[in-house]
Amino acid sequence: MPDRKDDMKIPDKTGHFGDFGGSFVPETLVCALRELEDEYLRAGRDPGFRKQMDYYLKEYTGRPTPLYLASRLSSYLGIGRVYLKREDLLHTGAHKINNTVGQALLALRMKKPRVIAETGAGQHGVATATVAARFGLKCAVYMGREDVERQKPNVFRMKLLGAEVVPVTQGSMTLKDAMTEAMRDWVTNVRNTYYVVGTVAGPHPYPLLVRDFQSVIGREAKSQILKKEGRLPDFLLACVGGGSNAIGLFHPFYADRKVVFIGVEAAGEGLSGNKHAASLSKGKTGVLHGCKSAFMQDADGQVLNAHSIAAGLDYPGVGPEHAFYKRSGRAEYVSVTDAEALEGFKLLSRTEGIIPALESSHAVAYLLKMRRRLRKNSITVLCLSGRGDKDLGIVTPRLDL
DSSP: OOOGGGSOSOSOTTSEETTEEOOOOOHHHHHHHHHHHHHHHHHHTOHHHHHHHHHIIIIIIOOSOOEEEOHHHHHHHTSSEEEEEEGGGSTTSBTHHHHHHHHHHHHHHTTOOEEEEEESSSHHHHHHHHHHHHHTOEEEEEEEHHHHHHTHHHHHHHHHTTOEEEEEOSTTSSHHHHHHHHHHHHHHTTTTEEEOOOSSOSSTTHHHHHHHHHTHHHHHHHHHHHHHHSSOOSEEEEEOSSOHHHHHHHGGGTTOTTSEEEEEEEEETOTTSSOSOOHHHHOEEEEETTEEEEEOBOTTSOBOOOOOSSGGGOOSBOOHHHHHHHHHTSEEEEEEEHHHHHHHHHHHHHHHSOOBOHHHHHHHHHHHHSGGGOOTTOEEEEEEOBBGGGGHHHHGGGOOO
């Protein structure tokens, strides 16, 4: 959790990253969000909170994670060196627990005995259920019925940890609708319930605090690459759905202008139709789930259903800081199809003996497309946001091995 005085000057006091962000919520939630922001800022000034965070990140989640030189993958590419920031090695198998530890500690400070969350791939749901069990909090996780079916191992894990998994049957029955239902629950139960948002989206201050909790990824990566290579990387590469793992990697390098940020969205079945989740590549500015950002919309401004083989990328929008990065030119955003992501899944498995999550496989797959940009001594740091055991049921019928 960085010192706010040392942080870059976004968002502003109203939660805006340039034109994006803000808070567009029912009056019922205005006080709750202000209470959360105030408590978060107090926590940031409290050495005791920082000590708690450091303790649980180290002793419970397994930080710091390695920055691993993927030498066989680099040799396969034929140029440059690729390092993997191994968030897949964290407790629960993904980067999500960096954020849920911090928010669970905030819930305890605010004396909220119940937490709720939304989840797509199930990793954020598992991470929320995990910290709820550790800290003795009641927990409910909203999950689209389609995701309940395709992520059955994570559903079982959440239930085993004591959480109630609430299937959502409205709309596309995926992450967008899970987040909508979680917000409805929060409006109804705001006095005793803390909403653990899983990504850098939603109303202010969530994009700010989730970013800060996830920035441990980039802070570690910067220190580690300087020790290993004596310089900063040329490229940072990460998948982008809502965008928390990417912001976590990018943010600590924000002022290092020679470091190129590349976010990889889900092109699904292709960008020519609507069966994708590339809101930055093909979306428009709008408002959803309490913030202004880039979303997939039709001509009338109605939010479209997203599609990706990776449940964690199956969201029709993106966090407002990413929208700001694109408009300001600080980051590039590209896309990878379902078929290409499957090739990335197989590539990392066979070159490094590491089975990546389908979300992370999008970033791995993009390495093949960016080879022409690499030089002999190029250094790329890729955020391996999660492990792929959760996706074997999706991948097995699609890969002819």
